[in-house]
Amino acid sequence: MQTGPASGAIPVALCFMVVRYELTGSALAGVRFAISPLNELVLSLRSWRDPGRYPLHLPWVRRTRPLHERLDTEVLEALVSPRNWLPDFLTPQPSSPLTRFEDELARLSSTPAATVTQGLLATYETDAQIPAVLRGDRALQRVVSALNDYWELCFAPDWPRMRAVLEADVTYRGRQIAQHGLAAMFADLTDRVRMDGDGVEVRTGSGTVWAGRADQGLTLVPTLWTSAVCVAVSPDDLSTIIYLARGSATVWESAPPPAAGALAGVLGSHRAALLQRLEAPASSTELALNLGVTPTAVNQHLRALRAAGLLVAVRDGRSVLYRRSDLADQMLTSITSG
Known part of the structure; x- marks a missing residue:
């Protein structure tokens, strides 16, 4: 899933689409929620390039910026392309609301080289545009080390506060499903999402349409680092919807x-x-x-x-x-x- 400046999880050029996930049989009961510490960490890197896009996070940005001099900024800044995209392998689909950063980082460190290359090419368009610091056999290990330091220094002290907002959102959505049904829960995520029969439609404006079967169910991931709902780029990608968590404005x-x-x-x-x-x-x-x-x-x-x-x-x-x-x-x- 690519990230973009307008949506928070897909490139702005691909934001204007209508996506439909077909939920039939067991998939209809397979709607699940998950929280990703790694996803939040990586998406926050875009605030380094353009903090003005994240006014709600300015207190945190201002407080943590002096700590950047103790980080591998060369690598961390290279992970966000000039188009504000991030490589897909940095934001894997989480599997649970209880996901731990250590587990996600271990999963990231074992990413196949071919997947890393594919993600970097999709982010930077051509091999020549990929920063030198992201090339070579040891580049992934340096990325993992840089992200771990960023987590420990800037994110971990505030993660309980962030997670509390995300978990409260998940609890609220679960209660909506129990009391009012799936359709009401989807309608409350954002006015861009609605349940239509056995399908979930995400509208982003251009009239472009694709439909995919969410055979393994649909994963909903709240985040503090987007301004709109985000979906996969193609029906072949993982069935995930990332949306702005309720209560994000109160996190700081x-x-x-x-x-x-x-x-x-x-x-x-x-x-x-x-x-x-x-x-x-x-x-x-x-x-x-x-x-x-x-x-x-x-x-x-x-x-x-x-x-x-x-x-x-x-x-x-x-x-x-x-x-x-x-x-x-x-x-x-x-x-x-x-």
Whole structure:
């Protein structure tokens, strides 16, 4: 899957298309979600070339840029072509929401030489345009080493915060499927995606159409590093849709949002801010990361709000998700309208 400046995962020239994935038989039940640390790491490299395309990530870009001098910038910068494309072998399809970076990096290090060459040629168009640093028998090992250093220095400290947003999105989508069905979930990803019968259509505008059978099911991958939905370039590629994760705009927020004065006066600013955030369900871990406070502090506030009848707690797998109660909704509506 090529990455492009407008879409985040395919070249802009190929963005204007309509793709249809046929989901029949077992494939219809094979829609799955996955998270890729390597995918996020690699896609973030485009912010080095043009940070203005990622305004939501400017706090992170600004904070990590001084660390670049300790990295193999020659290799990392070469991975993004002048067209803002990235080689396909750097963004393999993840298999699970629990994917670990170490496992993906090991998989990358064993990429066949022919696959590397094919990916570089597709990215740079001609052999002559491939940067010298990406040539030779040891080039892949240098790429792996550079990505690992980039991960450890710039990404790993913030990965729990990033993963919390991605996992919250996956949990939300799963709940949508359970409560409203696949069609409603696809329609909520973006206005460019819809389920039509046993097929999923991704519209990107030009009228160009191809259809492919997703015999092994369809993998949906949330990301923080795109502005639109992304699909494979041809029906022969892996059946994957990459889409902007819900809540991406909050990933670098570290302070409570402004709370209504009257509500904050009664509950305190932190509890009022929590109540405002919990229009959609979220876990205490996610809330702590987004608010920049400890899980212990968040749990104390959540217990108090729940005891007052303002929150409802629902277990979702290993997590407990909190959302506003009807009483809280009524109270907020009264305060806003008053």
